[in-house]
Amino acid sequence: MSGSVLASDALNFDAIIDAFYQHGWVWLPNFLSPQLNAALLHEAQHEAQLTPAGIGRQSAHQVNQQIRRDATQWFDGQSAAQQQYLTLMAQLQLIFNRRCFLGLFDFECHFARYNKGDYYQKHVDAFSGRSNRVLTTVSYLNSVSAGGELALYDEHDRLIDKFLPTAGSLVLFESERFPHQVLPAIDTRYSIAGWFRKNASINGVLDPAS
Numbered sequence: 001m002s003g004s005v006l007a008s009d010a011l012n013f014d015a016i017i018d019a020f021y022q023h024g025w026v027w028l029p030n031f032l033s034p035q036l037n038a039a040l041l042h043e044a045q046h047e048a049q050l051t052p053a054g055i056g057r058q059s060a061h062q063v064n065q066q067i068r069r070d071a072t073q074w075f076d077g078q079s080a081a082q083q084q085y086l087t088l089m090a091q092l093q094l095i096f097n098r099r100c101f102l103g104l105f106d107f108e109c110h111f112a113r114y115n116k117g118d119y120y121q122k123h124v125d126a127f128s129g130r131s132n133r134v135l136t137t138v139s140y141l142n143s144v145s146a147g148g149e150l151a152l153y154d155e156h157d158r159l160i161d162k163f164l165p166t167a168g169s170l171v172l173f174e175s176e177r178f179p180h181q182v183l184p185a186i187d188t189r190y191s192i193a194g195w196f197r198k199n200a201s202i203n204g205v206l207d208p209a210s
Contacts, residue, residue, distance in 0.1 A: 003019050003020075003022070003023035003024075003025045003026050003027055003160075003161075013091075013092075013095045013099075016028065016092075016095075016172075017095065017096070017099045017100065020096075020100070020172070021100070024173060024174045024177050024178065025152060025160070025171070025172065025173035025174065025178060026171075026172050026173075027161075027163060027169065027170070027171050027172075028169060028170045028171075028172070029166065029168070029169045030168050030169065031139065031168060031169060031170035032085075032088075032139060032167075032168040032169075032170070033168075034168065036081060036084050036085065036088075037141060037167055037168045039080070039081035039084075040081045040082075040085060040139075040141055040192065041141040041142055041167070041190055042081075043079055043081055043082070043111075044111045044113065044141055044190045044192075045190065047079075048073040048111045049073055050071035050072060050073050050111060050113050051071055051072065051073065052069075052070075052071055053068055053069075053070045053071060053072040053112070066121075067120070067121050067123075068119070068120040068121065068182075069114070069117070069118040069119055069120070070112045070113060070114045070118050070120060070182070071112070071113045071115075072110040072111060072112050072113075072193075073110055073111045074108070074109070074110040075108070075109050075110060075111075075192075085109075085139075085192070086107065086109075089107045089109070089137070089194065089196075090107070092172075092196075093106075093107055093196055096135070096196070102134055102135070102196075102198070103134075103198045103199070104134060104135070104196040104197065104198060105132075105197055105198050105199040106196075106197055107194060107195070107196050107197070108194060108195055108197065109137070109192050109193060109194030109195070110192070110193055110194075111190070111191075111192055112189075112190070112191045112192070112193050113188065113189070113190055114148050114182060114185040114188065114189040114191075115185060115188050116147075116185055116186060116187070116188065117184055117185065118148075118182075118184065118185050118189075119181070119182055119183060119184040119185070120181055120182040121181055122151075122153070122179050122180065122181040123179065123180070123181065124175070124176065124177075124178070124179050124180075125175040125176075125180075125195060126175035126176040127176070131175070131176070132197040132198050132199070133175040133176075133195040133196075133197055134174070134175055134176075134195075134196050134197060134198050135172055135173070135174060135175060135195065135196040136172070136173055136174075136175045136178075136180075136193075136194070136195055137170060137171070137172045137192075137193070137194040137195070137196070138150055138163075138170065138171045138172075138191055138192070138193055138194075139169070139170045139191060139192040139194070140165040140166055140167060140168070140169050140170070140189075140190075140191050141167060141190040141191055141192065142165065142167050142188075142189065142190045143165060143166050143167045144164065144165045144185070144186065144187035144188075144189055145186070145187060146164075146186045146187070147183065147184060147185045147186030147187060147189075148164075148165050148182060148183060148184070148185035148186065148187065148189035149162040149163055149164050149165070149182070149183045150162065150163040150165075150171060150180060150181075150182055150183075151180060151181050151182075151183055152171070152173060152178055152179075152180045153178060153179040153180060154178065155177060155178075157179065160178070162183070165189050165191065175195060
């Protein structure tokens with residue numbers, strides 16, 4: 001797994017940036033502390049109001065279970081666990097801007113639950129010149145024995161790797177560059193999907209809107 005960073009380097013930002021420079025993606029097996037991971041998992045399982053996820057933004061938003069079947073809830077930053085997670089991602093944003101000059105403007109994320117049989121078909125999170133999403137992140141909150149893998153592909157649609165959900169780990173990759181999919185879940189899978197975004201405001205129309 002050539003884009004991986006060893007567990008001992010999980011929060012070694014130099015190692016993260018080096019791996020990202022080489023491959024455009026990085027896997028961090030112990031990104032979240034056990035305490036924060038447990039708090040986020042508890043919230044996702046028992047407190048979050050998860051609803052069927054859709055595709056598209058604003059007026060184009062629609063639920064299409066032929067494409068994706070997960071349930072989600074966007075972060076509002078109200079809980080202590082969410083605040084800690086967002087602080088951690090803000091640290092990542094700062095280091096990527098300093099070292100890679102990406103112009104990341106903000107970060108948005110949501111809880112995601114995949115029950116048995118749920119999936120998300122192959123897609124990209126940003127289309128060239130048409131989206132403000134720059135980096136995609138997936139934080140896994142629970143470990144599963146099989147199913148629900150994130151399959152990551154290169155620009156030529158060749159499989160790079162499959163990431164089995166493992167509690168505390170994080171996958172980060174360029175949103176425009178890498179098609180990916182979530183394979184059908186066997187065990188229930190909880191994660192946080194997120195995006196670092198650039199400021200794409202034009203002619204007084206805010207993008208991001210908040």
